Amino acid sequence: MSSVPPPALDFATSAINQSLSSSQKIGLFTLMVRIRRFEQAALKYYNAGKMGGFLHLYIGQEAVAVGTISLAGPNDHFITAYRDHGHALAVGMGMNECMAEMFGKQSGCSKGKGGSMHFFAPDKNFWGGHGIVAGQTPLGLGLAFGLKYLEREGCCLCYLGDGAVNQGTFHESLNLSGLFEIPVVFVIENNGYSMGTSQERSSAYSGCLAQRAEAYGIEWDVIDGSDVYEVRAKTHIAMERARKQHKPTLLEIDTYRYYGHSVADANAKKYRTPEEIENYKQNHDPITLLRRRLITDGLLTEASADAIHLAAAEEAAAAVKFADESPIPTLADISTDVYWESDHQTPASKIGRHFFND
Amino acid sequence: MSSVPPPALDFATSAINQSLSSSQKIGLFTLMVRIRRFEQAALKYYNAGKMGGFLHLYIGQEAVAVGTISLAGPNDHFITAYRDHGHALAVGMGMNECMAEMFGKQSGCSKGKGGSMHFFAPDKNFWGGHGIVAGQTPLGLGLAFGLKYLEREGCCLCYLGDGAVNQGTFHESLNLSGLFEIPVVFVIENNGYSMGTSQERSSAYSGCLAQRAEAYGIEWDVIDGSDVYEVRAKTHIAMERARKQHKPTLLEIDTYRYYGHSVADANAKKYRTPEEIENYKQNHDPITLLRRRLITDGLLTEASADAIHLAAAEEAAAAVKFADESPIPTLADISTDVYWESDHQTPASKIGRHFFND
Amino acid sequence: MSRTLTYRAALREGLDEELARDPNVVLFGEEVAQYNGAYKVTEGLWKKWGSKRVFDTPISEAGFIGMGIGASMLGVRPVMELMFWSFHSVAFDQLVNNAACVRYMSGGLCHCPIVVRGPANGGTGVGATHSHIPEALFAAFPGLKVCAPATPADAKGLIKAAIRDNDPVYVMENTLLYGNSGEVPDLEIGDHIVPLGMADIKRQGTDVSLIAHGRSVIQCLAAAEILQAEHGIHCEVLDLRSIRPLDQDAILNTVRKTHRVVLVDESKPFGGVSAMVGMLIQEHAFDSLDAPIKRVCSIDAPAIYSPHIEHEQLPNPKRIVAKVLTLA
Amino acid sequence: MSRTLTYRAALREGLDEELARDPNVVLFGEEVAQYNGAYKVTEGLWKKWGSKRVFDTPISEAGFIGMGIGASMLGVRPVMELMFWSFHSVAFDQLVNNAACVRYMSGGLCHCPIVVRGPANGGTGVGATHSHIPEALFAAFPGLKVCAPATPADAKGLIKAAIRDNDPVYVMENTLLYGNSGEVPDLEIGDHIVPLGMADIKRQGTDVSLIAHGRSVIQCLAAAEILQAEHGIHCEVLDLRSIRPLDQDAILNTVRKTHRVVLVDESKPFGGVSAMVGMLIQEHAFDSLDAPIKRVCSIDAPAIYSPHIEHEQLPNPKRIVAKVLTLA
Numbered sequence A, B: 001m002s003s004v005p006p007p008a009l010d011f012a013t014s015a016i017n018q019s020l021s022s023s024q025k026i027g028l029f030t031l032m033v034r035i036r037r038f039e040q041a042a043l044k045y046y047n048a049g050k051m052g053g054f055l056h057l058y059i060g061q062e063a064v065a066v067g068t069i070s071l072a073g074p075n076d077h078f079i080t081a082y083r084d085h086g087h088a089l090a091v092g093m094g095m096n097e098c099m100a101e102m103f104g105k106q107s108g109c110s111k112g113k114g115g116s117m118h119f120f121a122p123d124k125n126f127w128g129g130h131g132i133v134a135g136q137t138p139l140g141l142g143l144a145f146g147l148k149y150l151e152r153e154g155c156c157l158c159y160l161g162d163g164a165v166n167q168g169t170f171h172e173s174l175n176l177s178g179l180f181e182i183p184v185v186f187v188i189e190n191n192g193y194s195m196g197t198s199q200e201r202s203s204a205y206s207g208c209l210a211q212r213a214e215a216y217g218i219e220w221d222v223i224d225g226s227d228v229y230e231v232r233a234k235t236h237i238a239m240e241r242a243r244k245q246h247k248p249t250l251l252e253i254d255t256y257r258y259y260g261h262s263v264a265d266a267n268a269k270k271y272r273t274p275e276e277i278e279n280y281k282q283n284h285d286p287i288t289l290l291r292r293r294l295i296t297d298g299l300l301t302e303a304s305a306d307a308i309h310l311a312a313a314e315e316a317a318a319a320v321k322f323a324d325e326s327p328i329p330t331l332a333d334i335s336t337d338v339y340w341e342s343d344h345q346t347p348a349s350k351i352g353r354h355f356f357n358d
Numbered sequence C, D: 001m002s003r004t005l006t007y008r009a010a011l012r013e014g015l016d017e018e019l020a021r022d023p024n025v026v027l028f029g030e031e032v033a034q035y036n037g038a039y040k041v042t043e044g045l046w047k048k049w050g051s052k053r054v055f056d057t058p059i060s061e062a063g064f065i066g067m068g069i070g071a072s073m074l075g076v077r078p079v080m081e082l083m084f085w086s087f088h089s090v091a092f093d094q095l096v097n098n099a100a101c102v103r104y105m106s107g108g109l110c111h112c113p114i115v116v117r118g119p120a121n122g123g124t125g126v127g128a129t130h131s132h133i134p135e136a137l138f139a140a141f142p143g144l145k146v147c148a149p150a151t152p153a154d155a156k157g158l159i160k161a162a163i164r165d166n167d168p169v170y171v172m173e174n175t176l177l178y179g180n181s182g183e184v185p186d187l188e189i190g191d192h193i194v195p196l197g198m199a200d201i202k203r204q205g206t207d208v209s210l211i212a213h214g215r216s217v218i219q220c221l222a223a224a225e226i227l228q229a230e231h232g233i234h235c236e237v238l239d240l241r242s243i244r245p246l247d248q249d250a251i252l253n254t255v256r257k258t259h260r261v262v263l264v265d266e267s268k269p270f271g272g273v274s275a276m277v278g279m280l281i282q283e284h285a286f287d288s289l290d291a292p293i294k295r296v297c298s299i300d301a302p303a304i305y306s307p308h309i310e311h312e313q314l315p316n317p318k319r320i321v322a323k324v325l326t327l328a
């Protein structure tokens, strides 16, 4: 949740942002718009009964995934929690396989086996999509450990929520990252709430959550997540520290979600005041802010911005069609992807009973 | 491990220590001596094959348990890890039931079911003796929660090692204690090593371990554990904060163990230099330091101090005899103390099968 | 003498009555208070009982369950919600070591009267990590008790028995049953308690015994209807209700009556409550069996998300009917 | 063609060979490097391979096992020691969710070639929390593989198979076997690998099948000697070696040969590998059985400390002999 006053510094002028071409800047905007439009379509079809389970919308937080992932080099990797649609599109996954995943179809990115919380694209350095709160934090540490072990100059960005900081594994991961000098950047996407519980009611802290890094001798920073330039400028420093010095960082990016915890959250307007939600939408919406800026800077016009929205909406609609028309998994599909050896029909897979269906 | 220079402050002059009578001061000394003599006897009979499992000696750390527990009021409670003999005697458990427990006898404090790592005396507000590293930390939090819930003015002292700080549950417990304002005092007994791993090799930190409390808005302090007066003076502040304000504290008490991690630790002299061990024994031994002081202050003579040692050694020898002569558990004893309802032969215990021995 | 309540409301009534009876009963967990519970089981209880008796915790299952265990040793009686029982995985040490062993390791000096409750089931499209079926996992640990109500009346009766029990009791509810309605005894008749360890014949029959617990009982009842209507097979349906203690007598009695058994269990097939029940039957009623004991479990893979196929992975009437027919 | 090695040395040789074979194999855990391992299994490997390949971790089992899982997805092949398998309780989520489910939830896009190894047994006087027997616990999770060698040769062969396997394999060793000696094939014959999923008849017999794994195999062999010498009963001893995959054919073959079965399992009796094996036997060899399947498990209580009685809680030759005699 943003309690940060409007930025005093103009992060657009920082080197990492000045190096952006016009089309790259428009690309950031386009990506944020695509994420939002994708999720608006998902919401519509979730409500129409096309999906199972939960739908955790990222709407309002787009600048975090887009800003951070826009900094990715070939050896940078990403892993997040269940609120994963933004990161998925930001790493370059297609709307089709993402939408189809939520529709539970064979053509889904995880063949309909993972659902909304479990998008994966290892070919794009994206390692999920994880449902157990903070359970992904040691995995992110491990991906970064792997990079160092394999002597690749890169880092892992590992996202978690403000509620997730109170899981013990996260602290174990912090300590290990500091101790072993692991090139991981932990990113707390602080939207102010873990389900219906505000930061004040779930965390003991003085100042901010990122400060927890300090006693581990780990660098930390707090970022206004409504400003994609600030996100990029500060995250870039952390990523370089990881890549070049093998030093971890803990970033806290203040942001906000407009919808409930998940679409099933009937209380979304009870534990937050309408004013609070409205204030964020009016004054901190990352898409609105960037749009305004790009228009001011002459990179977009009202019309071209609207066209980007329209194209994204059309892309999302096409993804819905793709998902809807894709085949559903078969009974046999339930039993694949359990063991690598079995899927590859290796000699090892032929010895002994692996499955105990009677 | 003590890297603290000799105390600049004289904690004997602090109010909580000035309030001690001469016999109370001699009592502190006597208790430390009794702990040491008890363990020396235990070591001898462990090596003679009278015990099973592990034997984690507390020798060198006595001032921590004795100093902190000497501050106990009727509603103060204690819980620790497996290195629990010092705390057990300090709360007032007898050498007999403690020695018998290690001998695996029916007359042991836990009927021979727990062993060296699992001494308990709830009647003396002592809740164990726990073997899973840091697993006791949420229990200590819970005892303190219980005190507050039951509206008793007291606190819980929850001890853990310097290696235990890297278990996630400890951090969850810290956060909960700060958030809910729980009257718990976490005491890190920092003896510099977790098994063969030094603090530097297991923890990322800047300054000290206790500083991890800071980001939770929790008070913390570092204490020289060789000086029982300093231990008392600083722990008293934390206990009062807990009792009166329901605020937690994290204390780090620097100390040292003379023996290996457990008696089975064949490497005890490999990961630490002989000089390091000898330096502590010569310059920081809590018993030697207190003896010297009490003699200087005219409360003890060399002879009376020696007599205390002798009496403690005799008491320990008697405990060995008691333990040796006590009956061993029967086969039937294996099956009691599993369920409260079964042990009490309640109506509930008669319904359905509880035990599945064939 | 009875009213219709949902399973959810019946649980809530049981919790509310126990909060009223004993001031040491305290309810906590994630979102149980101000949010009224992720599945609304605890709705209204925070408002009624206040923040001392009903409160929210951070997402620190090991921490807050351990806290409850510690408090229980002092005489507090915590009833803790796991939003999903699947989250046991992050609190496992507290659940199987501290809760299950503290009495034993202290030679009976400590005890641990806690209840941990929440939904434990598949079938809601939340994927592998959120769909674990841990009844047998915990029943394997001596020192623990486990139950799994299938109906509103049993839900109320078992939660009350669990809270009064002086040992740790893990109550496995079911998201897909919360909305089900059923008869629950009237308040005037006094405390409605279903003792742990007592199974219940939910349907009489003579040809085959279907033995199950939790939602699988409902699936068995549906299958029994089909089997009777379409195949003239009369199934007896035994609801275990409690897993540990276990009503072995009731199990053996139904087997001795029908001589044929199908065990239905949402667990994955390696292990599960059904493997244990099967083992007991073959040991104690070997000569009463006319055919091997059969099982219907979840298909042996992590839980699939796809709502198009998830229900096929679980025991369902179709799969139960097919299995019973293999015995005929 | 063979030498005598201890179980410990055989494991170490297997680890050393795999470290040499594949530069992506990396060993870590508490005290495995500079301290040479709490039980000295990894002795000398840090010195030989250096801190990149063999290193110590803090006491953060969830953290470092999760780290290994994450690294394995990138192609690193971590072999992680749990100082005791009992400490699984603090890493359970990583072990049963991330390791077991990541392949499935990603539709096969990720895989997790990790090994977790360490001792998993009672009998060493370390009390309830340190004496868990988790073979069945983990074998219950599809996606995981579990094995438990009983001899030095199997220890070497299985650890090598585990490291080469592309799925997560949990190797359950035994503190009380580390010092046992046995024949291990010579190095000249090439890689000695014991495939997962292949049981081994450790003693031929005709009257009763004793089926076990881990140290219980040794107990069965001792019991078989007594039964032959004192009662003229010829027991066949089948060592499962691997729990998942499980050699069902070998199990059914021995049952069809002897018609009588005693399952021996250090697990507590509610569940355990033996409950599952028993269930499979009664299902697939129902007509071959002349008597109910019997089990010898640990006495159903948390593990007692007292060295005077602890061995009585576990399966031992005396208890096995007595159980076999009930079948006669």
Ligand SMILES: Cc1ncc(C[n+]2csc(CCOP(=O)(O)OP(=O)(O)O)c2C)c(N)n1
Pocket (backbone or CB within 6 Å): A083, A131, A132, A133, A160, A161, A162, A163, A164, A165, A191, A193, A194, A195, A261, C030, C059, C061, C083, C087, C090
């Ligand atoms: C271990 C665990 N406990 C509880 C949950 C249920 N749960 C899912 S998300 C969530 C809130 C997390 O909040 P936060 O970390 O702030 O992330 P956000 O949803 O705001 O993105 C909870 C309690 C879970 N999935 N895993």
Ligand SMILES: Cc1ncc(C[n+]2csc(CCOP(=O)(O)OP(=O)(O)O)c2C)c(N)n1
Pocket (backbone or CB within 6 Å): B083, B131, B132, B133, B160, B161, B162, B163, B164, B165, B191, B193, B194, B195, B261, D030, D059, D061, D083, D087, D090
């Ligand atoms: C969860 C867990 N992991 C590992 C162990 C094994 N172990 C027991 S004590 C110990 C070292 C603990 O060191 P520290 O916390 O500094 O306490 P000290 O022994 O120095 O008192 C280890 C690794 C354990 N008992 N529990």
Ligand SMILES: [Mg+2]
Pocket (backbone or CB within 6 Å): A161, A162, A163, A189, A190, A191, A192, A193, A194, A195
């Ligand atoms: Mg949040």
Ligand SMILES: [Mg+2]
Pocket (backbone or CB within 6 Å): B161, B162, B163, B189, B190, B191, B192, B193, B194, B195
């Ligand atoms: Mg230490």
